[in-house]
Amino acid sequence: MQIVDRRLNPKSKSLGNRQRFLRRAKAEIREAVKDAIKSRKVSEIDGGEKVTIRSKNLREPSFGLGRGIGNRDFVLPGNEQYKVGDAIPKPPNGGGGGKGREGSADGEGQDEFSFVLSRDEFLDLFFDDLKLPNLVKVKLKDLKVSKPARAGFSADGSPARLNHVRTMRNSLGRRIALRRPTEAEIKALEDELAAAEGRSPLDEAVVAELARQLEHKRRMRKTIAFIDPLDLRYNRFERVPKPTTQAVMFCLMDASASMTESLKDLAKRFFMLLHLFLTRHYREVHIVFIRHTSTAATVDEETFFRGTETGGTVISSALDEMLRVVKQSYSPADWNIYAAQASDGDNFHDDMPRCMQLLSKEILPVCQYFAYIETAHGERYSDTLETQVWSGYSELEDTASANFAMRRVTSPEDIFPVFRDLFSASGMAAA
Numbered sequence: 001m002q003i004v005d006r007r008l009n010p011k012s013k014s015l016g017n018r019q020r021f022l023r024r025a026k027a028e029i030r031e032a033v034k035d036a037i038k039s040r041k042v043s044e045i046d047g048g049e050k051v052t053i054r055s056k057n058l059r060e061p062s063f064g065l066g067r068g069i070g071n072r073d074f075v076l077p078g079n080e081q082y083k084v085g086d087a088i089p090k091p092p093n094g095g096g097g098g099k100g101r102e103g104s105a106d107g108e109g110q111d112e113f114s115f116v117l118s119r120d121e122f123l124d125l126f127f128d129d130l131k132l133p134n135l136v137k138v139k140l141k142d143l144k145v146s147k148p149a150r151a152g153f154s155a156d157g158s159p160a161r162l163n164h165v166r167t168m169r170n171s172l173g174r175r176i177a178l179r180r181p182t183e184a185e186i187k188a189l190e191d192e193l194a195a196a197e198g199r200s201p202l203d204e205a206v207v208a209e210l211a212r213q214l215e216h217k218r219r220m221r222k223t224i225a226f227i228d229p230l231d232l233r234y235n236r237f238e239r240v241p242k243p244t245t246q247a248v249m250f251c252l253m254d255a256s257a258s259m260t261e262s263l264k265d266l267a268k269r270f271f272m273l274l275h276l277f278l279t280r281h282y283r284e285v286h287i288v289f290i291r292h293t294s295t296a297a298t299v300d301e302e303t304f305f306r307g308t309e310t311g312g313t314v315i316s317s318a319l320d321e322m323l324r325v326v327k328q329s330y331s332p333a334d335w336n337i338y339a340a341q342a343s344d345g346d347n348f349h350d351d352m353p354r355c356m357q358l359l360s361k362e363i364l365p366v367c368q369y370f371a372y373i374e375t376a377h378g379e380r381y382s383d384t385l386e387t388q389v390w391s392g393y394s395e396l397e398d399t400a401s402a403n404f405a406m407r408r409v410t411s412p413e414d415i416f417p418v419f420r421d422l423f424s425a426s427g428m429a430a431a
Contacts, residue, residue, distance in 0.1 A: 148237040157234025170231040180224040181217040189214045246284040247336040247368075249275060250325075252318045254343040255291040257310040263375040267342030268305055269415045270373050274340055277419075288325055292318035294348075298325060315347045315389065316354040323362055332366040339363070339370045345387025352392045359396055364404060372406040373418070 082088060153166055193210040196203065251271045253264070278285045289304035290296055293311030296318040322339065330337060347355070364370060372393055386394070393406050407418040 147240055149240040151236045151238040153233040154236040155230075155232065155234070157236070161235045161237075163233045163235050166233040167227070167231050170233060171227045174228060174231060175224060175226070178224050179220075181221050186214070186217050186221065189217060246286075246334070247278050247338060248286040248288060248330045249278055250288045250290060250322050250337070250339040251304065252290045252292070252322065252339065252341040253304065254293075254313055254315070254346070255307055255309065256293050256313045256346065258313075258344050258346055259375075263344055264305055266375040266409050266412065266415065267373065269412060270342065270409070270419065271340060273415065273419045274338070274371075278338065286330070288322075290318050290321050290325075292321070296321040313343075313346050313348060314351050315341075315343065316351050316358060319355060319358040319363060323358070326366065336368050337366055338368055340373065341371070342373045342375055343389055344376060345374050345389045347388050349388060352388060355389075356392055356396065359393075359404075360399070364396070367403055370404050372404075374406070374408045376408060376410050 153163060189210065193207065193214055196207050196210055253259070253267050259267075275285065275287060287301075289299050289301055291299055291304050291307060292313075292315065293309065294314045294317065295311075298321060299307065318341070326332065326337065359370070372389075374387065374390055390406070390408075393404075396404050397406055407421060409415055409418050
């Protein structure tokens with residue numbers, strides 16, 4: 001969303017103040033978007049949003065005289081009770097004439113400002129300052145395809161691209177400027193002429209003048225066209241080159257009994273954010289859902305999040321399945337591969353060395369980015385307690401920090417900050 005201030009520079013205000021005001025307004029909108037995300041369902045993540053911000057935070061700063069300094073003279077018209085030096089008592093409650101207002105019936109005060117963001121505006125703010133690491137593979141950087149994009153209006157074009165609203169607006173402005181008579185004006189003049197001709201005695205001078213005016217208006221209406229070729233405006237498009245890139249997103253999730261519905265919901269929220277983020281950068285995005293207990297399988301989305309089978313936890317089975325799908329359908333030379341793994345941190349103890357080997361030797365070399373999200377209830381883990389998976393993956397974070405990251409979430413409120421932390425442009429630059 002862009003905020004453009006087109007006002008002239010008023011008295012007592014400066015360009016610096018105006019720029020600070022615009023930055024503060026955008027910051028307030030971003031915070032309102034973050035608050036809206038906390039209560040939003042996963043299925044509604046890509047819609048618009050009504051946001052509310054305090055109007056006092058949008059007031060542009062200005063300089064003014066202090067009220068407690070200097071001498072001031074006031075002229076109060078109609079005063080017959082007080083003279084200079086008298087102390088005027090404060091009026092009783094409700095008797096003042098100030099600017100205060102009573103509370104509204106619906107609970108919304110005048111110190112709040114609400115507006116609705118469109119889907120594109122909402123997602124622009126939602127993913128503001130985020131980017132994908134290693135966005136495009138070197139082989140695909142120079143492969144581009146041209147796509148049509150709106151580029152204003154033109155005075156010529158094909159009839160299919162005629163912009164009716166802009167054409168009619170131009171026509172109306174031209175007719176008003178040239179004072180083209182309306183049908184109502186001509187009808188009123190015809191009635192007036194008929195009435196003048198029916199009067200007795202007949203006033204020939206008045207009748208002649210009305211006839212002249214009527215002929216003039218009829219001639220102007222015929223001369224000034226309703227739509228002139230100068231009014232026509234056509235939608236203009238330009239071919240904009242865009243990279244022809246494609247990406248595949250692997251969603252790996254522990255489906256054992258310890259992964260409750262609330263923990264699965266945390267994982268789903270993160271996967272949904274990642275999918276929306278990828279679709280804004282790539283022309284084509286494929287999603288592969290892999291769920292595992294002691295064995296792994298590629299499933300559809302409904303089974304991925306709603307399946308009921310349980311069992312032990314062997315994470316390497318999911319990593320093996322991912323490698324199988326990559327070799328079968330997604331060549332690393334042609335696809336940008338991303339993976340996100342969600343788990344509660346439990347794993348068969350003897351399986352961790354196998355997981356570390358698969359990640360370091362086979363998966364991370366072909367991945368653009370691999371993110372591990374550990375879901376947990378807030379009371380389950382402390383800052384010092386580490387699970388088997390977290391402890392093992394910590395070694396990878398030290399050696400493969402360029403395309404590997406791990407974070408922990410305990411509530412829906414943590415999803416967005418963690419996501420921004422993983423994909424923030426500043427964080428990528430620091431890495």
